[in-house]
Amino acid sequence: MTANFDDSELMRAIAEDADRAAFAALSRRIAPKLAAFLRRKCADPADAEELTQEVLLTIWSKSAQYDSAKASVNTWIFTIARNKAIDRFRRKRPEPDPNDPAFVPADSADVDHDLDLRRRAEELDSAIAELPESQQVVLRGIYTRDRSMSELSAEIGIPLGTVKSRVRLALKALRKQLKPDGAPVGG
Amino acid sequence: MERPLAVEHHISPEILAEYAAGNAPDGVSLVVACHITLCPTCRAEVELFESVGGSYLDRAQPHDGSDLEAMLDSTLGMLDSVEREPPHAPGPPPRGAVDATFPKPLRDLVGTVDEAPWRKRMPGMSTIDIPLDSGLSLRLVRTAAGMGVPRHGHNGMELDLILRGGLEDEDSGQVFERGDVQINGPDVVHQLHVLHDVPECIILSLNEASWRPEGIKARIAYRYLGW
Numbered sequence: 001m002t003a004n005f006d007d008s009e010l011m012r013a014i015a016e017d018a019d020r021a022a023f024a025a026l027s028r029r030i031a032p033k034l035a036a037f038l039r040r041k042c043a044d045p046a047d048a049e050e051l052t053q054e055v056l057l058t059i060w061s062k063s064a065q066y067d068s069a070k071a072s073v074n075t076w077i078f079t080i081a082r083n084k085a086i087d088r089f090r091r092k093r094p095e096p097d098p099n100d101p102a103f104v105p106a107d108s109a110d111v112d113h114d115l116d117l118r119r120r121a122e123e124l125d126s127a128i129a130e131l132p133e134s135q136q137v138v139l140r141g142i143y144t145r146d147r148s149m150s151e152l153s154a155e156i157g158i159p160l161g162t163v164k165s166r167v168r169l170a171l172k173a174l175r176k177q178l179k180p181d182g183a184p185v186g187g
Numbered sequence: 188m189e190r191p192l193a194v195e196h197h198i199s200p201e202i203l204a205e206y207a208a209g210n211a212p213d214g215v216s217l218v219v220a221c222h223i224t225l226c227p228t229c230r231a232e233v234e235l236f237e238s239v240g241g242s243y244l245d246r247a248q249p250h251d252g253s254d255l256e257a258m259l260d261s262t263l264g265m266l267d268s269v270e271r272e273p274p275h276a277p278g279p280p281p282r283g284a285v286d287a288t289f290p291k292p293l294r295d296l297v298g299t300v301d302e303a304p305w306r307k308r309m310p311g312m313s314t315i316d317i318p319l320d321s322g323l324s325l326r327l328v329r330t331a332a333g334m335g336v337p338r339h340g341h342n343g344m345e346l347d348l349i350l351r352g353g354l355e356d357e358d359s360g361q362v363f364e365r366g367d368v369q370i371n372g373p374d375v376v377h378q379l380h381v382l383h384d385v386p387e388c389i390i391l392s393l394n395e396a397s398w399r400p401e402g403i404k405a406r407i408a409y410r411y412l413g414w
Contacts, residue, residue, distance in 0.1 A: 020266065027259055032249035039250065049258055056262050057269050064274040071234065075241030082209035082240065090213065090320065094220035094292035096230065098275070102287035104192050104366070106227035124242045142208040143243045149205055150212065167201040171236065175200075178235060 007073035015063040026073075027056050034081055041085045041146045051088065055081045072121050085146075120178055127177040135170035138163055194226040194366040198346075200236075203229060207236035213321035214393050217292055218348050218368075221391060224290035225366035288351050293391065297327070300351075300389070305329060308412060324394045330381050332388070337405035338378040343395025345371040352388035354379045376401060 010026045013019035034055055039048040058080050066076050086093040096103060128136065141152040149167065153160040198219060205211040206219040223230040286299040297303040297315060305313040311331035319325050330336075332352070346368065353364035358377040363369050371377070376399075381388040398414045400406040 018271070020263065023266070024259070024263060027262060031255050031259060033244055033247040035255060036247040036249050037244050049255070052255070053258055053262050056259075057265060060266055060271070061269045062272050065272060071238060072241050074245045075238045078240040078244040079237055081244065086209055093209070094217045094295075096220055096224040097291040100224060100287065100291035101285055102224055102290040104225050104227055106231065120238070121242065121245075124238060125246065128239070128242060139239070140243070142205055142210050143240055144247070146210060148210045148212050149201065151210075164199075164201045167204055168199070171200045171204055174239060175235065178238075 008068050011063060011066050011068070011073055014060065015066060023060055026059070030077060031056065034077070037144065038081060038085060040144055041089070047088075051081070051084055054084050058084065074121065123177050124174065127174050131170050131173060135166050135173075138166045139170050142167065192225055192366045194228065196361070196363055196367040196369060197226065197229050198222055198368050199370060200232060202346075203232050204236040204239070207233045208240055212323060214317075214319040214323040214325045215321075215346065217296070217317075217325070218346050218391060218393050220292040221290040221350075222348050222366070222368055224292070288389065290350075293350075303327070309408075314412075326392050326394075327389065328392055329387060329389045332381055332385055333383045334381045334388075336379040336381075337408055338376065338401040339405055339409065340376040340399035340401065341371050341373050341394075342397050342399055343373065345369075345395070345398075346393040347371075348391045350389045350391060352385035353382040354388060354390070355382060 007026065007029075010019075010022040013022035014026065031052055034052045035048050038051045038055075039045055042048045042051065055077065059077060062080070066073070071079075083093050083095075098105075128139070131139070137156070138149075138152060141147045141155075142149065147155065149163045150160060153163045156163070202211065202215060202219065203223075206216055211219060219229075219233075223233055285294075286301065288300045289297070289303075296317060303315055305315055305327075307313045311334050313329045315327040317325040317327070336354070347363075347370075349363050349365050349367045349369075351365060353362055353367075354369070355362050356369070356377055356379050361369075362382070364382075378401075394414075398409055400409045
C-alpha cells in the first residue's frame with residue numbers, strides 16, 4: 001500500500017510546487033480507476049473518459065484545498081468524481097458551505113487528531129471484504145453501481161427496509177473498524 | 188442563532204451513506220445537506236462514509252485495454268489553461284449579514300425566510316412546495332406557536348428537519364428543535380403540536396407518499412392541504 005503514501009507526497013508537490021511530473025504520476029495511477037468507476041454512471045464510455053479528464057483537471061486546480069488530515073487522496077478524488085457526475089447529469093449537489101452563517105463548526109475537541117489515514121485505508125479495505133456478501137452487495141450497489149437504496153430494492157427484489165438494514169449493519173461493522181472508541185449516532 | 192444548537196435527533200446512517208455515495212434521491216440530499224450544515228456529528232459521519240467511497244475507487248478494476256494515454260497527454264497539455272484555486276479561506280464567516288434560518292443549500296433554492304414565496308394556506312400556516320425530480324414531495328411548512336398537527340399515519344417515509352422553533356410529538360413525548368430530524372415510517376401514527384414558547388415553527392418536510400388522516404378533522408385538513 002505504498003501507493004497511498006506516495007499519493008500524499010505527490011499531492012503536496014502538486015499543491016505547493018505545481019509539479020507536473022507529480023501530477024502526471026498521480027494521473028497515470030488514478031485515471032484507469034476513475035474511468036472504470038465513472039463508466040458505471042455514464043451510458044456512453046466517451047462520457048466517462050471526458051468526466052475522467054474533468055476530474056484530473058479539478059485535482060490540479062483544487063490541489064491547494066486537499067487536506068491530508070481530513071481524508072486520504074483516494075477519498076478526496078472520490079468526492080470530486082462523485083460531484084462531477086452529479087453536476088453533469090442532475091442539478092448541482094446540495095452541500096454544506098463552511099462560509100454559511102448557518103454552518104455549525106465542529107467542536108475542536110471532537111476532531112480526531114490521531115489519524116493514520118494509511119492504516120485506516122488498509123483496515124477499511126479488509127473490513128469491507130469481511131462483510132457478509134448480502135451486505136457487500138448493497139454497499140457496492142450504492143457506491144459503485146450508482147443506485148439509490150430504493151432502486152436497489154426494486155432491482156434486487158427485496159423490501160426497502162431490508163436494504164436499509166443491510167446498509168446500516170455494514171456501516172456499523174465498518175465504523176467499528178475505523179473508530180473503535182466511537183459510539184454511533186442516529187441509532 | 189438564539190442559543191447554541193444541541194442536535195439530539197439525527198439522520199439515519201444508511202441515508203447519510205447514500206448521500207456520501209452520491210446516490211440519495213433528489214430531496215433527500217437537500218435535507219441531508221441542510222441537516223449536516225447544522226450537525227457536526229452527522230457531517231463527520233458523512234466524511235467517514237466518503238472514505239468507503241475512496242476505498243471502492245481505489246479498488247475499481249480498469250476495463251479492457253482502454254487506452255487512456257491520449258487523454259492523459261491532452262490533460263497535461265491543458266494544465267496551463269486551468270486556474271489554480273487558493274486554499275480554503277480560513278476564519279469565521281461574517282455574521283448578521285444574511286438571515287441564516289435557512290442553511291445555504293435551501294437559500295440557494297428559495298432565498299431567505301423573508302424572500303421565500305410563502306403561500307398562506309390557513310390561519311397560522313403557510314407553505315412552500317419545492318418541485319423535485321425524484322417524485323418525492325418536498326415542502327416548507329411555517330406554523331404559529333401552539334398549533335396542532337392533527338393525528339395521521341404515513342403511507343411512506345417522512346423526513347422532517349426543524350429550522351426554527353420546535354414541535355412536540357404527543358405520542359412519543361419527544362421534542363424536536365432546530366437541527367433535529369424526525370423520521371416517520373409507515374408504522375408511525377401520531378399527532379403533534381408546535382411548542383408554545385417559540386415565535387413560530389418552520390420545518391423542511393420530505394414525504395415519499397401521502398399522510399393517512401385519522402379522524403374527520405384530520406381528513407378535512409389534509410384533503411384541503413393535499414397532504
